Amino acid sequence: MAIVRLKKGFDIQLLGAIGSNGIVAASSPQSVAIVPDDFHGIIPRMEKKEGEHVAAGEPLYHDKNYEAIKVVSPVSGTVKEVRRGERRHIDAIIISPDGANEAFPLDTRRPAMEVLLQSGLWVMMRQRPYDVVPVPGEKPRDVFVTAFDSAPLAPDLNLVLGDKRQYIKKGVEVLNGLTSGKVYIGVREGQDIDAPGAEVTTFTGPHPAGNVGVQIANVKPVNKGETVWTMDIITLARIGELFATGRVSHDTVVAITGEMVQHPCYLSTVMGADLQTVLKNETTNLAQSRIISGNVLTGVKVDATQWLRAPYRHITVIPENNKPDEFMGWASMRPSRFSIYHTFTTWLGGLKKPVSMDSRMKGGERAIVRTGEYDAMLPMDIYGEFLIKAIISGDIDKMEQLGVYEIAPEDFALAEFADTSKLELQHIVREGLDKLRAEMS
Amino acid sequence: MNKIEPTFRPGGTLSKLESVYDGMETFLFTPNTTSRSGVHIHDGNDLKRTMITVVAALVPALLFGMYNIGYQHYLAIGQSQEGWFQMFLYGLLALLPVIVVSYAVGLGIEFISAQIHHKEIQEGFLVTGILIPLIVPINTPLWMTAVATAFAVIFAKEVFGGTGMNIFNVALITRAFLFFAYPSRMSGDEAFVKMDSAFGLGQGTVVDGFTGATPLGQVATNVGDSLHLTNVLGEPMSAMDAVIGLIPGSPGETSMIAILLGAALLLLTGVASWRIMCSVFVGGLAMGALVHALPSATYPASMLDPVTQLCLGGFAFGAVFMATDPVTGARTKVGQYIYGLLIGVFAILIRVYNSGYPEGMMLAILLMNAFAPLIDHCVVSSNIKRRARRAAVKE
Numbered sequence: 001m002a003i004v005r006l007k008k009g010f011d012i013q014l015l016g017a018i019g020s021n022g023i024v025a026a027s028s029p030q031s032v033a034i035v036p037d038d039f040h041g042i043i044p045r046m047e048k049k050e051g052e053h054v055a056a057g058e059p060l061y062h063d064k065n066y067e068a069i070k071v072v073s074p075v076s077g078t079v080k081e082v083r084r085g086e087r088r089h090i091d092a093i094i095i096s097p098d099g100a101n102e103a104f105p106l107d108t109r110r111p112a113m114e115v116l117l118q119s120g121l122w123v124m125m126r127q128r129p130y131d132v133v134p135v136p137g138e139k140p141r142d143v144f145v146t147a148f149d150s151a152p153l154a155p156d157l158n159l160v161l162g163d164k165r166q167y168i169k170k171g172v173e174v175l176n177g178l179t180s181g182k183v184y185i186g187v188r189e190g191q192d193i194d195a196p197g198a199e200v201t202t203f204t205g206p207h208p209a210g211n212v213g214v215q216i217a218n219v220k221p222v223n224k225g226e227t228v229w230t231m232d233i234i235t236l237a238r239i240g241e242l243f244a245t246g247r248v249s250h251d252t253v254v255a256i257t258g259e260m261v262q263h264p265c266y267l268s269t270v271m272g273a274d275l276q277t278v279l280k281n282e283t284t285n286l287a288q289s290r291i292i293s294g295n296v297l298t299g300v301k302v303d304a305t306q307w308l309r310a311p312y313r314h315i316t317v318i319p320e321n322n323k324p325d326e327f328m329g330w331a332s333m334r335p336s337r338f339s340i341y342h343t344f345t346t347w348l349g350g351l352k353k354p355v356s357m358d359s360r361m362k363g364g365e366r367a368i369v370r371t372g373e374y375d376a377m378l379p380m381d382i383y384g385e386f387l388i389k390a391i392i393s394g395d396i397d398k399m400e401q402l403g404v405y406e407i408a409p410e411d412f413a414l415a416e417f418a419d420t421s422k423l424e425l426q427h428i429v430r431e432g433l434d435k436l437r438a439e440m441s
Numbered sequence: 442m443n444k445i446e447p448t449f450r451p452g453g454t455l456s457k458l459e460s461v462y463d464g465m466e467t468f469l470f471t472p473n474t475t476s477r478s479g480v481h482i483h484d485g486n487d488l489k490r491t492m493i494t495v496v497a498a499l500v501p502a503l504l505f506g507m508y509n510i511g512y513q514h515y516l517a518i519g520q521s522q523e524g525w526f527q528m529f530l531y532g533l534l535a536l537l538p539v540i541v542v543s544y545a546v547g548l549g550i551e552f553i554s555a556q557i558h559h560k561e562i563q564e565g566f567l568v569t570g571i572l573i574p575l576i577v578p579i580n581t582p583l584w585m586t587a588v589a590t591a592f593a594v595i596f597a598k599e600v601f602g603g604t605g606m607n608i609f610n611v612a613l614i615t616r617a618f619l620f621f622a623y624p625s626r627m628s629g630d631e632a633f634v635k636m637d638s639a640f641g642l643g644q645g646t647v648v649d650g651f652t653g654a655t656p657l658g659q660v661a662t663n664v665g666d667s668l669h670l671t672n673v674l675g676e677p678m679s680a681m682d683a684v685i686g687l688i689p690g691s692p693g694e695t696s697m698i699a700i701l702l703g704a705a706l707l708l709l710t711g712v713a714s715w716r717i718m719c720s721v722f723v724g725g726l727a728m729g730a731l732v733h734a735l736p737s738a739t740y741p742a743s744m745l746d747p748v749t750q751l752c753l754g755g756f757a758f759g760a761v762f763m764a765t766d767p768v769t770g771a772r773t774k775v776g777q778y779i780y781g782l783l784i785g786v787f788a789i790l791i792r793v794y795n796s797g798y799p800e801g802m803m804l805a806i807l808l809m810n811a812f813a814p815l816i817d818h819c820v821v822s823s824n825i826k827r828r829a830r831r832a833a834v835k836e
Contacts, residue, residue, distance in 0.1 A: 012482070223832035296481045318481060339485035342710045343494045346485070363487020364561050367605025370491060371714060371772045381828075385772065386821050401825040416480045420488055421605070426479040 006205030029273035038310035041132025057104035072120030074250035131408035142181035150210030151295035155255030171240030186215035297413035391432030464562030498703035506692030507532030518645030565604030572612035575693025663741035713765035721760035724785020759802035
């Protein structure tokens with residue numbers, strides 16, 4: 001088994017980690033929602049109308065360009081509302097569960113790709129380049145699976161996996177039939193994965209070691225004209241389960257973490273469950289907090305009336321602004337003002353202790369001044385700063401030359417945290433990838 | 442602050458000063474803005490902190506510079522028995538007007554420019570504003586400093602887009618402007634030692650045998666096979682004087698000790714690139730050794746030993762505070778080594794073989810500022826080629 005030792009990056013230690021590994025069962029959700037924005041690259045065309053009945057696993061909508069790509073309902077019930085925002089953009093499809101747990105029939109004897117598309121598991125996968133839902137019909141060069149999440153306060157994917165780990169073998173078998181290359185799985189040191197037929201690589205080092213993009217870059221980088229599929233180990237196990245049992249599992253285990261959470265824990269629930277149910281035990285402080293579905297780097301800001309968002313496994317709650325009008329913060333000598341740089345005094349006390357961090361920007365947006373900040377947070381053979389500049393200036397040739405096909409917004413999340421100039425790097429990368437994709441199609 | 446805010450927003454009576462208000466507010470209070478998209482937490486460091494760290498690193502050189510102005514002055518008027526506080530006070534009074542002029546002109550232009558573009562005032566000039574008084578000879582008339590600062594801020598910075606966008610180091614452009622526009626005031630006997638009184642302090646007449654030329658100025662005009670460096674009274678000067686900094690020169694550049702204190706802070710905080718800083722010294726040392734191995738009376742500076750070379754003039758100051766400017770320097774790691782090395786080499790080269798410009802450091806840094814993007818381009822190209830090769834192997 002190959003070992004890749006990564007040096008670059010940083011593990012941000014935040015308050016609110018989970019103490020015990022027990023999994024608590026949440027009560028059944030009052031409502032469940034699918035948010036189309038979670039499945040980037042898909043333009044929704046509704047198949048179900050408001051008031052219609054859906055079974056668990058029954059398609060709610062399909063993609064405008066590829067009708068075969070279906071997004072399905074995680075529960076059986078009634079479509080309560082198709083919530084639309086500006087220019088009829090679909091914000092969320094809300095379902096009232098009926099508790100019957102009636103499953104939509106799937107014929108798993110058909111070709112694997114058709115089954116995946118129909119089952120709704122297809123949209124859980126992503127492809128490089130562009131970090132979008134894969135285009136059906138294109139045979140990927142390889143499939144990359146990450147078996148751990150290295151983001152701050154991230155759940156232990158072994159726990160989220162639970163007894164689904166038995167299906168990993170089957171999942172690898174199915175994916176091996178869909179790629180012309182291999183299935184690569186990236187694991188944390190000491191994590192054992194029983195996956196015959198897959199190429200397992202161990203990664204050591206700080207975040208973003210768990211990012212699948214970083215793993216690809218250090219195993220077999222994506223070149224222009226190539227496509228690879230990416231996913232996490234949970235999706236791989238779900239695919240295995242589908243082909244082993246004929247059923248898609250929509251259950252999930254969510255890590256409830258963060259400084260403002262009173263009882264950090266693992267909670268078992270369903271995909272897209274409403275947060276009022278998920279955060280039922282958290283009674284105080286939610287008003288002055290920022291609820292994030294996902295981790296603090298790549299997650300989505302949600303409010304307590306909304307739902308769990310893909311990939312349905314992590315909630316972080318941090319303070320929104322715990323020091324309003326901090327006087328001359330730039331001159332601060334307080335060791336509690338967290339910075340990974342030595343311009344502040346935090347590092348003298350060590351950067352391994354869990355700290356409190358709120359959502360303030362702590363500075364204004366500026367041109368890129370300091371050098372090497374992005375490269376130190378990006379363990380890939382890429383000049384991050386030059387690539388970002390090429391994206392900002394819209395220079396497609398330069399973007400290609402500097403490796404735009406290898407990256408996803410999440411790979412720049414840590415650099416965005418560390419950026420002295422406070423640029424919105426993930427947003428810049430996403431816009432660049434979208435523009436490139438429109439240009440190339 | 443919050444109470445008076447509406448008057449500065451569009452529609453308010455003072456909306457023309459919106460940028461100034463924003464600048465003041467973010468100066469006094471950490472902005473309350475929270476992240477809208479992307480990461481939800483941010484590192485505590487921002488550009489204000491980065492810039493203020495550089496200013497802090499300049500403080501030892503600034504304080505020593507003030508003392509040395511006084512020391513040189515009292516030496517020149519034959520009252521070297523005066524106490525150190527008297528000398529410091531004199532230097533403070535002499536340098537303060539320059540600092541005020543530099544900040545007033547530079548920040549004034551930044552404020553106006555920010556308001557025209559409806560942008561927040563940026564902090565780049567915090568550092569430039571203190572660098573200028575430290576590298577301009579003390580006897581430069583204030584109006585010259587003002588004109589040069591205005592020229593540099595407008596033509597070397599704002600036309601390129603402001604902080605972070607400039608190609609050349611703004612403070613060095615200020616000095617270069619003075620150097621080429623008013624050459625007679627920038628070198629020779631009368632540039633570097635203040636002889637008249639400052640706000641009535643330190644009156645006296647210059648003693649006989651006074652010579653205010655900097656060591657490098659003396660070297661450039663040296664005749665014969667051996668060097669004779671003297672202090673302002675014509676007494677022999679030792680290398681130790683240059684290390685401590687009790688020699689004539691621009692206010693900030695004379696003391697190795699004060700500069701190295703600043704360098705220590707910059708390296709400890711990681712604000713300056715150690716790659717650039719070290720390679721400038723290595724480049725200077727190597728070139729200094731080379732020219733010293735081939736001494737010649739035509740080029741008297743070649744008779745200086747390499748270590749003394751680094752201690753004299755603006756070499757150390759430039760290496761620590763100017764060459765490491767991240768905006769105008771090379772940005773790739775490999776590029777930074779090359780960039781620094783070439784600055785060191787060119788500074789000594791110009792100093793030795795072009796005796797018209799004994800201060801080679803300024804020109805070397807400005808020259809390499811121009812070449813920094815090219816160096817980076819070459820380094821990044823190797824990454825591009827590697828990627829292209831990888832793709833080609835596949836096919």
